[in-house]
Amino acid sequence: QQQVKQSPQSLIVQKGGISIINCAYENTAFDYFPWYQQFPGKGPALLIAIRPDVSEKKEGRFTISFNKSAKQFSLHIMDSQPGDSATYFCAASFMAGTASKLTFGTGTRLQVTL
Amino acid sequence: NAGVMQNPRHLVRRRGQEARLRCSPMKGHSHVYWYRQLPEEGLKFMVYLQKENIIDESGMPKERFSAEFPKEGPSILRIQQVVRGDSAAYFCASSPTDEQFFGPGTRLTVL
Numbered sequence: 001q002q003q004v005k006q007s008p009q010s011l012i013v014q015k016g017g018i019s020i021i022n023c024a025y026e027n028t029a030f031d032y033f034p035w036y037q038q039f040p041g042k043g044p045a046l047l048i049a050i051r052p053d054v055s056e057k058k059e060g061r062f063t064i065s066f067n068k069s070a071k072q073f074s075l076h077i078m079d080s081q082p083g084d085s086a087t088y089f090c091a092a093s094f095m096a097g098t099a100s101k102l103t104f105g106t107g108t109r110l111q112v113t114l
Numbered sequence: 115n116a117g118v119m120q121n122p123r124h125l126v127r128r129r130g131q132e133a134r135l136r137c138s139p140m141k142g143h144s145h146v147y148w149y150r151q152l153p154e155e156g157l158k159f160m161v162y163l164q165k166e167n168i169i170d171e172s173g174m175p176k177e178r179f180s181a182e183f184p185k186e187g188p189s190i191l192r193i194q195q196v197v198r199g200d201s202a203a204y205f206c207a208s209s210p211t212d213e214q215f216f217g218p219g220t221r222l223t224v225l
Contacts, residue, residue, distance in 0.1 A: 006156075032212050043118075043205055043216035044157065089156055099145040099209055101170055104156040 004092050006105025013112050019077040021108045023090035028071065030092040034102070035064065035075050038087045047088075048075070080112045116140070118208050118217035119188075126223045133193040133200070135220045139208030146189045147214060148181060151203040163189060196224045 005024045013019045034049035050057045050064040057064045063076040077084055087109050091102040119138040127133050139146050144164055149157040159173040163183040183189040193200055201224045207214040
């Protein structure tokens with residue numbers, strides 16, 4: 001009930017391409033879904049987040065798509081750049097707008113090639 | 115506004131010693147979380163604290179691990195009698211509400 005499943009485990013995309021990472025959750029009580037970017041040796045950095053009252057949120061080259069009925073959400077990175085090469089984690093928590101622990105996916109290692 | 119600060123960044127301990135990890139949240143943030151990341155894995159929640167209170171410790175191992183967030187000073191994650199399986203990166207996050215901001219982590223190595 002608490003799991004967040006993330007795929008793929010790793011992803012190689014050419015520069016300029018679209019990177020797509022998918023997550024699925026089980027617990028319908030989750031109502032806050034952030035994505036984090038982590039570079040080697042660094043802490044996770046909040047990238048973008050969505051609440052289930054919207055189906056899509058876009059910030060620059062990063063877009064979250066959210067499908068409440070399927071209990072799935074995805075991160076799209078448009079015009080992928082070598083600097084985007086990092087590990088990406090999806091997460092979920094309860095009670096949007098209040099403090100609550102995050103349940104993380106297992107991560108996707110993205111490599112953007114020239 | 116300084117980010118979440120953690121120290122030390124790297125900590126080496128021998129089996130049986132104690133490890134103390136410190137976390138100073140961002141200014142104005144009253145919620146502190148600790149997560150553990152094993153190599154090549156995602157982050158696992160350990161404990162959530164507010165000043166002088168443990169709110170949720172459902173992810174903390176029952177023995178050897180403890181956490182506090184005193185009225186003054188940083189939050190402390192304490193691991194007693196460390197074992198090799200405790201080797202991991204420990205991250206602290208702070209939040210004003212639901213957005214959590216992570217520190218750079220403490221990488222604990224147990225010899």
